[in-house]
Amino acid sequence: MGAWELLVRVRGFLVLGVLTALFATFAAATPAGAAEDDTQAAYLAARLRENPVYVTDQLPREVPKSMTRDFARVAKRTGVPTYVLVLPGQAASGDALLGAVHDRLGEDGLFVVVDESSVSYAMAFGVSAPAEDALSVCLYELPYDAGPLRKFELFAEVVAQGSEKAAARADAARDKYADDEPAEMYIGPSDRENQSILTGVLVTAVPLLILLLVPGARRWRGKLRGRVPARNKSTDRRLPRWVTPAVALAAAVAVPFAASATFDQTTSSPSPRPRAIDLNARLDRVAEGLAKDPVYTDPESPRVLSTTQLTTLHSRIEKFERSEGGGPVYVSVVPQLFEDESEGDEENFAYALHDKLGKDGVYIVADPLDGYIEVFNHGLRLDSLDLLFDLPESISYGDDEADEAEDHLLGDRLDALMTFLDKSPRTDEPETSGDPYPVTNAITEDDLPSLFGDDFWPGLFLGLLAGGLVYGLLAGAVAIIAAVLRRRRPEPLSTESLPEVSPTEPSMSYLRDTAMVELRTLKADFESAEPTPGRTDTRPGDCLDAALLLLDGDANRLDAADAATLVAITVLSRAGRAALAGKAYNRCCAVNPLHGPAVTRHHARVTAEGRQRRLLHVCGLCRDTAIAAPTTLHTRVLTLPGSSPRARYEDSELLNVIPEGIRRLIEKVRESAHVG
Incomplete structure (x- = not known):
């Protein structure tokens, strides 16, 4: 073999070794179940293949699994093939999960993820459906507490309307929400x-x-x-x-x-x-899995343990079970949610699993979504309090690096937990954690x-x-x-002789009769009044004298008196009677002197022309009119008969001083009669 050929073979072996090492590294880093048929997406696709609507068993308090038929009924309203996944909000990784599920299912349609409160994600594959607009309508038209089924009903309704109507409805919902958030329903x-x-x-x-x-x-x-x-029973109403x-x-x-x-x-x-079956569904599933394998990983959640980590964990569990004072270990890598059967309480979950499984051991609850780890001893010779209170936080909650990692470094932390169990103190007798605090009745x-x-x-x-x-x-x-x-206002004088209401346009006969009654009453009261020692009030006599001066001292001349004289006699007689009774009657109503005594001063407009107002003394009724209907007050001004058109009383030379008070009217009468 030549040197060149040997070099080529050596290089080939090196390349093969590098590729083998890279593959081994990738396999070790790949989560358990990363094989094509053992991923979260593959598991969910298999469930959708069985039924286009899959409802998790992990949300029985909010979305019981028995609601599958309700979601299936609503899904048919969209008008397109619809696949629905009802999952915990943290378990759904959004559009990426829907894409992966679609690829493994191999079917086109509208894919929807519903969580414990709303429709969270939706994507259309191979069909026309306004998924994004429908999501917007659900977000803005309904309050947060409407519930997932009600929001999915609205989602399906908008999808069925078509793209154009859905887009318009979504825009309207956004605009309305900017000014007015929907009110809570519960x-x-x-x-x-x-x-x-x-x-x-x-x-x-x-x-x-x-x-x-x-x-x-x-x-x-x-x-x-x-x-x-009045307290008279005969007139009491x-x-x-x-x-x-x-x-x-x-x-x-x-x-x-x-x-x-x-x-x-x-x-x-x-x-x-x-129902009871809803509350036990997940516990039964996990207990069945632990009966076959001491490590159970939730197939609905993202994978957090690699194949290598699972192998190592199984080995550590077997070693601990054979150790002195050791025993079985059951690891549940399952989310702990407020909406689950245990209300998110790990101790209650472990207690229920021990009851379902019927085997003593160390029950470890690891949350793949939040990364928390809890340990509970049931029947082994281990110090339960040590496991409960002395477990390092780096194992229970992890560190900053664990918080940032997608898998929360659960594999490494579970391995550290097994080391902690190996070193934990043993007891002479088996111990069991006490009964957990009860959770709310679901x-x-x-x-x-x-x-x-x-x-x-x-x-x-x-x-x-x-x-x-x-x-x-x-x-x-x-x-x-x-x-x-x-x-x-002064106390009313007499309802018989001092009426608060009088005609605005009285007739001569009315004025004559009124003046006669008032003058005769004043004379009778004045003559019958008993002298009061030290009394210096001359008003009664002054008023009587002035009234008689207008008649030249003869009361029988009333029939020949004009309207102005009759009004003056009436006003003077009433003022005199008030003085005899010790009542205040210094001024009468300036709108209509026959109304009686003035009770207050008020700005009033007593002419129909213009807007000018005058500060006048008025009676109670005229005051009320000036406040409630000021533009009509001029219609209450006293007019005198005997002239055409009827003249206002202020136009009379004798009566125009009435607004200045009773004393000024007396002076005016004396001036007219040339009496000092």
Whole structure:
């Protein structure tokens, strides 16, 4: 053999060796099951080959496996072949997983991944389907708590509409969401507590307020009007006494019924109640797998253990089982989720597995999604507390490098765990971890408490306090308003001779009769009034003298008096009577002097032309009109009969001083009669 030929053969062997080493390295780095038929995508493709809708058994609290028929029913609405995977959100690696599943399934169609809350991914292969727009509509049109099935129903509805309508709907949903997020569809336990308290408050507060406000309103009306309500039973218009208690009782009965109809939600989640078969499905699957192999890796999750790591782990488990004080080791590489049967509690999961498997040993729970590792001893001569509390964090939770790695370095950490087990102290007697803390009942966890539960009863007491407080505040407000009104207006003089309402366009007969009654009443009251020692008020006499001056001292001349004189006599007589009674009547209403005494000053517009307002003394009714309908106040101004057109009273030379007060009117009468 020549040197050149020998060199060629040596080089060939070297190349073959390098290729062999590279292949071995690749095989060692490839996760377990990386063979074509043992990957996450291959497993899921096989399941879709059996049924186009696959629902995981790892989400029984949110999406029980028994909902497979519901998702299958909705999937038919898309109008295209649809393959649905319902998986934990962390287990679905997005579009890459869908592409891999499609390649292994070898069928075209719309591939959809649904997680525990929504439709998370969707891709169309070989068919026309607006998957992205449908995902956008689901995201923006429905609240986060609508549930995966309801969102998948909306997804299928949008896909069936076609590309053009789906795109328009997606754009509209985005625009609407920017201004107004969809309201939540379900309430939580804290919301139900608030509803119960509110119901209790209304049950007692509403009837109490009825019992207090019905009689109280009558008293308050009298206070605001400045008088005491009539108590004459013959004229009392109050309802029979039994009506108010009857209405209060009816309210106490009606409020609970109304609250029950309004707060009618019974669950805090759209998820149906899981059945026993749903809650045991995953446990049965894992226990069956551990009965065949002490290491069980979840086929629905990404692979995190290579073939070499699995081989090494099996070897370490066999060595530990043969060691002194050792025993079986069962490793479950399975996700721990809040929505699973154990509520994400590793200790409960291990306890249930031990019960299903019926074998003592060390139960290791490794989460392929989060990378956490927990160890529990069941029946071996190992220090259970040492395993529970002294396990290094580098094994339990990993380090920064483990957090960044896709496989969380679970293979290396499980190998370190086996070393820890080899060195862990032995005990004289077998030990078992205590019973785990119970998890929430998966069947009833979403049930809302009764509206009339524990929080309803404190609400009854709060309702009594609230009703009393509201009544007290209203009573205080009415008292304050009444006090202010009393200061701003004098007490009414006499409802018989001092009416607050008088015609705006009185006839001569009305003015004549009114002046006659008022003047005769003043004379009678003045003559019958008993002298009061020290009294210096001359208003009664001044008013009577001025009224008689207008008639030249003869009351019988009223029939010949003009309208202005009759109005002046009426105003003077009323002011005189008020003075005799010790009442304030210094000014009368400047809009219509026949309205009676002024109660306040107000800016008022008393002409139809222009917008100019004047500050006038007005009665209560004119004040209310000036506030509520200021443009109509001029229609209440007194006009005098006997002229065409009828003149306003201010146009009279005698009456134009009335806005200046009663004293000025007396002076004006004296000036007209040339009396000093």
